């Protein structure tokens with residue numbers, strides 16, 4: 001039988017609840033128990049797939065093709081698990097399912113209510129993760145903060161879980177924020193007290209309080225929170241802002257959280273083993289030479305939109321004993337910009353994206369990389385951009401395009417497949433999730449992976465148009481990764497270029513801090529050799 005940890009947030013959002021959940025998973029898994037994770041999102045969208053990155057940040061894609069919250073990326077990277085659709089539940093999914101049951105007549109004429117029908121649906125979805133994963137421990141994060149109107153059914157459901165599953169099998173963690181008042185140089189506990197009161201009003205008494213703050217919290221403050229919130233002092237844990245997110249599991253472990261949870265839940269575990277992780281964090285924090293990567297995208301002012309790409313670059317750089325410095329280049333501006341910005345980086349990456357805006361700036365980035373022999377990595381849209389740019393070069397016309405951006409293009413090098421035409425619905429109509437890809441021997445892709453078949457995650461509608469494959473291949477484009485039937489081009493690279501490669505899938509989702517993705521590693525390996533005149537790649541002396 002699985003045990004459960006429920007994690008709620010108080011005071012304000014964006015204080016690292018997702019990282020805390022991932023870190024708790026890490027420290028418990030390091031004791032040899034199996035862990036699974038779930039995120040409950042109170043918004044009414046069915047999934048974040050159709051939400052703008054401005055609203056939501058990155059959409060993280062699981063192996064089974066679910067479009068999920070970016071917190072699932074933290075869970076996978078920290079805990080080293082692969083999650084599924086069941087790990088992200090939204091109010092939209094819960095209500096759709098309850099209403100569908102009502103339409104079918106499943107409730108036999110009863111009145112359908114939030115309690116018990118909606119809460120039962122939520123509880124059954126929580127238990128489903130335990131059933132599918134058979135994990136010893138399921139950690140469930142409730143999105144938003146306590147007091148949000150739409151979060152109420154979720155809090156009521158997790159409250160009921162303690163009674164349903166047995167008091168020794170359920171633990172509540174509350175993540176709060178302690179504001180720092182500069183004038184008096186003190187951290188304030190009052191917002192935490194209020195948010196714990198709000199939780200108690202619903203009937204949840206937290207067992208652990210994680211106090212996020214920019215400064216270490218004193219014993220006196222721990223005493224105060226322990227007293228007012230009725231939580232053991234050893235369970236009032238300081239979560240001080242750290243240099244890297246990967247340090248958080250170590251902070252929590254060293255503060256005794258692992259031991260506390262294990263004894264409270266009566267988990268049978270081995271000794272904690274975080275040595276390799278600790279070593280990785282030490283290497284991450286040590287000063288290193290820089291590698292400067294230009295990321296050309298249209299959401300660059302909102303860095304959460306490229307969260308996994310950013311992390312994958314960081315992991316790969318670490319493997320090369322470098323620290324990555326990302327130059328965020330707005331593709332909307334790049335169009336009219338001189339080449340000098342591109343000339344200041346050692347490699348160019350074009351990540352995924354949708355819609356016309358910024359495309360020409362991305363094409364410009366790809367053109368620069370091709371002409372200047374600068375390393376280039378294209379991810380999904382970034383592959384389509386590479387093909388469009390190369391097509392324009394080969395066919396000597398700007399009319400080369402994707403039908404996503406120009407429906408009547410005379411050279412639609414990227415297009416919908418014949419069986420995809422006529423798709424009108426926007427949600428859930430993409431090629432999603434893991435597909436196999438066969439690598440062509442002797443190519444950069446095959447060398448980077450060092451294997452013949454790879455499995456990568458997709459999220460796109462458009463594909464390489466095979467009609468143009470022969471002329472483009474003759475001109476030097478190599479289709480180095482193909483679907484098993486050879487019909488879909490999954491990786492392209494340039495024959496006459498040191499390292500210009502792009503993939504139709506999203507390798508960033510499979511990168512881990514302790515095992516970087518081969519394509520990112522290959523890209524950074526090539527980029528670090530690029531000499532940039534006048535650029536500061538060594539660390540500033542201070």
Ligand code: GLN
Nearest residue numbers: 352353380381460461462
């Ligand atoms: N817009 C492109 C498509 O739908 C690329 C998608 C992406 O980059 N994820 O195919």
